[in-house]
Amino acid sequence: MSKSINVRTPSGNYEVLVGSKLLEDYNFKWLVQNRQVLVVKDSNVPNKILENLSISLDNSEAKQVEIMEIETSEKNKSFEGLMPIFEVLNSSKFNRDCLLIGLGGGITTDMVGFVAASYLRGVDLIQIPTTLLSQVDAAIGGKTGINFSGSKNNIGAFYQPKLVLMDTDSLKSLSKLDFVDGLAEIIKHSLIADKNLFTKLENIFLNDKDLSDAELTQIIYESSLIKAFVVSNDEKEKSDRALLNFGHTYGHAFEAIQSLEGFSHGQAVGLGMICASHLSLLLEKISSEEFEKIKNLIKSVGLPHELPDNFNEDDFSEAMSRDKKILNKKLRFITLRGIGSAEITEDPPDDLVLKSINL
Ligand code: GLY
Numbered sequence: 001m002s003k004s005i006n007v008r009t010p011s012g013n014y015e016v017l018v019g020s021k022l023l024e025d026y027n028f029k030w031l032v033q034n035r036q037v038l039v040v041k042d043s044n045v046p047n048k049i050l051e052n053l054s055i056s057l058d059n060s061e062a063k064q065v066e067i068m069e070i071e072t073s074e075k076n077k078s079f080e081g082l083m084p085i086f087e088v089l090n091s092s093k094f095n096r097d098c099l100l101i102g103l104g105g106g107i108t109t110d111m112v113g114f115v116a117a118s119y120l121r122g123v124d125l126i127q128i129p130t131t132l133l134s135q136v137d138a139a140i141g142g143k144t145g146i147n148f149s150g151s152k153n154n155i156g157a158f159y160q161p162k163l164v165l166m167d168t169d170s171l172k173s174l175s176k177l178d179f180v181d182g183l184a185e186i187i188k189h190s191l192i193a194d195k196n197l198f199t200k201l202e203n204i205f206l207n208d209k210d211l212s213d214a215e216l217t218q219i220i221y222e223s224s225l226i227k228a229f230v231v232s233n234d235e236k237e238k239s240d241r242a243l244l245n246f247g248h249t250y251g252h253a254f255e256a257i258q259s260l261e262g263f264s265h266g267q268a269v270g271l272g273m274i275c276a277s278h279l280s281l282l283l284e285k286i287s288s289e290e291f292e293k294i295k296n297l298i299k300s301v302g303l304p305h306e307l308p309d310n311f312n313e314d315d316f317s318e319a320m321s322r323d324k325k326i327l328n329k330k331l332r333f334i335t336l337r338g339i340g341s342a343e344i345t346e347d348p349p350d351d352l353v354l355k356s357i358n359l
Pocket of ligand 1: 137140237241
């Protein structure tokens with residue numbers, strides 16, 4: 001059984017499906033029949049997942065199916081990394097009516113999305129995210145792109161897919177770390193928009209329960225519903241979509257500094273969410289009980305909840321001020337107004353920001 005979400009944006013509406021056995025059972029015919037299809041697969045995706053997709057595509061009467069694999073590292077998320085994809089499209093004479101399928105984690109869906117946005121000025125796209133992080137974050141909302149000259153995701157386009165399939169079976173092969181990375185974004189969605197989801201997560205993770213398949217589908221669905229709602233209301237991040245950056249202003253700084261090298265995105269965001277909640281507490285927008293509850297949930301899923309001993313505050317301030325320069329000297333923090341509600345706080349005083357990282 002799968003659950004469906006409709007994303008409605010000015011540049012197009014599409015369905016997001018969440019459930020198990022989707023790659024085996026989904027009937028792609030309406031999108032694939034008589035078309036040239038290129039599947040771009042993340043090299044980390046197990047072959048079994050690709051096999052299931054290939055069988056479904058064959059049954060859907062595609063005119064031509066090409067499959068290629070890409071290396072998915074932040075380094076390869078670059079112009080050079082895109083070239084082989086454009087080369088296959090070009091050498092196989094893919095026309096404007098072709099269809100691209102991104103099969104993999106967030107790096108893959110971001111890269112393939114950008115190719116779809118730009119090849120022949122835009123061709124159709126299906127996103128099949130296979131990690132928890134890409135399911136609940138990257139694959140919904142049409143942000144696509146690559147890294148350039150040391151900055152992340154600074155070249156890209158908003159480009160909405162025609163369909164997003166989140167097959168929960170593909171999560172079975174994930175490492176604990178990859179899984180926890182996705183949980184960070186699910187917690188984020190609950191904190192900014194859904195107190196009931198937060199309580200549900202507390203019931204699962206504070207009691208150290210094993211997550212059943214049904215619970216997993218449900219929390220991915222509820223989390224994706226929040227993301228879909230936010231991007232439906234603000235596709236191009238002119239206002240409320242910025243709330244999805246809760247924990248990310250700190251997180252990006254943490255990802256950039258030496259003493260936290262090796263931190264994954266989810267770990268940096270987890271810690272960032274604790275700091276952003278602490279800032280909310282210092283600004284008297286949440287209570288100390290709420291702060292403790294947030295910290296406990298983040299800790300209970302296995303995300304870091306304190307800074308390492310060798311953490312260097314000067315490095316942190318420098319990373320923050322680098323961002324400040326890019327953003328015209330204003331830093332934008334997302335703060336909470338209670339659990340389940342968030343708002344933008346522009347440029348809080350530096351001393352308060354420094355205080356907020358002392359956990
Ligand atoms: N990951 C934040 C957004 O999609 O806007």
